[in-house]
Amino acid sequence: MDDSGRVYSNVKDVYTTEKGGLIPRDVAVHHKNVYQRVIDSALKQAGMDISEINLIAFSQAPGLDPSLIVGRDVAKKLSEDLKVPIIGVNHCIAHLEIGRLLTKAKDPVLLYASGANTQIIAYEGGKYRIFGETVDNGIGNFLDSFARHIGLGFPGGPKIEQLALKGKNLIELPYNVKGMDVAFSGMLTKLQQLFDSKKHSAEDLAFSAQETAFAMLVEVSERAMAHTDKSELLIGGGVGCNKRLQEMCRIMCKERGAEFFAPPNEYLTDNGAMIAWTGIVMHKSGVKTKALDILPHQRTDQVEVTWR
Numbered sequence: 678m679d680d681s682g683r684v685y686s687n688v689k690d691v692y693t694t695e696k697g698g699l700i701p702r703d704v705a706v707h708h709k710n711v712y713q714r715v716i717d718s719a720l721k722q723a724g725m726d727i728s729e730i731n732l733i734a735f736s737q738a739p740g741l742d743p744s745l746i747v748g749r750d751v752a753k754k755l756s757e758d759l760k761v762p763i764i765g766v767n768h769c770i771a772h773l774e775i776g777r778l779l780t781k782a783k784d785p786v787l788l789y790a791s792g793a794n795t796q797i798i799a800y801e802g803g804k805y806r807i808f809g810e811t812v813d814n815g816i817g818n819f820l821d822s823f824a825r826h827i828g829l830g831f832p833g834g835p836k837i838e839q840l841a842l843k844g845k846n847l848i849e850l851p852y853n854v855k856g857m858d859v860a861f862s863g864m865l866t867k868l869q870q871l872f873d874s875k876k877h878s879a880e881d882l883a884f885s886a887q888e889t890a891f892a893m894l895v896e897v898s899e900r901a902m903a904h905t906d907k908s909e910l911l912i913g914g915g916v917g918c919n920k921r922l923q924e925m926c927r928i929m930c931k932e933r934g935a936e937f938f939a940p941p942n943e944y945l946t947d948n949g950a951m952i953a954w955t956g957i958v959m960h961k962s963g964v965k966t967k968a969l970d971i972l973p974h975q976r977t978d979q980v981e982v983t984w985r
């Protein structure tokens with residue numbers, strides 16, 4: 678990545694598991710096993726030598742400690758070896774910044790919908806604030822859990838999306854929006870019961886799960902847009918790849934005379950370019966990361982935004 682926003686390479690190697698259970702220690706082992714290969718192929722794709730790198734950015738927050746530590750340690754060693762500055766980035770803010778870069782959205786509300794995270798984030802009063810979020814599972818974990826229950830593999834979200842295309846009947850499910858927050862566990866329990874009762878097809882249940890859960894996300898996104906008086910909605914996170922979720926967001930935006938933006942899928946799912954780009958804009962604005970401790974529980978509004 679360079680400071681004009683050009684992406685030279687965006688290589689990924691993502692931990693996956695057939696059973697869907699995510700063990701933090703295993704994820705860290707995966708990261709340790711692949712990092713050198715990922716760095717090598719990123720440089721190869723970019724046609725660059727490592728000596729041409731003049732800034733190292735890493736994901737400092739939030740997340741699982743073991744994974745964050747591996748990334749931080751590798752970044753620290755690189756920055757020391759290359760004698761270049763190092764900068765710690767908030768992962769959630771990075772989703773928003775890469776989306777702004779690639780879609781040209783100027784001041785959007787971000788619907789960040791991924792496995793572990795579901796948040797509505799927007800810039801207000803000099804901070805990126807969380808206006809609403811899930812109080813239990815991330816939307817992606819919710820979809821994966823339902824998929825696992827009905828015998829689909831992991832990741833289940835894309836399989837639910839395919840199944841939902843064949844659903845016809847909308848089954849009433851618990852719709853849980855409280856203020857600006859959402860919750861999915863009640864809907865998950867209900868879906869599991871309905872599936873086990875064999876009264877409804879998996880297709881109809883998948884269709885209804887998506888329609889209900891996405892309507893909840895769209896409702897709180899719209900409310901955040903109204904509250905902040907913003908006229909752009911940006912999507913981020915792996916579940917943001919879901920075409921039906923994108924369509925529902927687009928319809929809501931159209932109805933209120935707003936614009937909807939979705940970056941390409943490879944920048945919706947977690948990616949290195951988003952960390953690199955956020956590191957670049959922070960660095961250009963004079964941010965220096967002095968303490969390299971990871972911050973697993975950092976909230977977006979704890980980050981001082983100096984680059985806007």
Ligand code: FE2
Nearest residue numbers: 768791914947
């Ligand atoms: Fe993410």
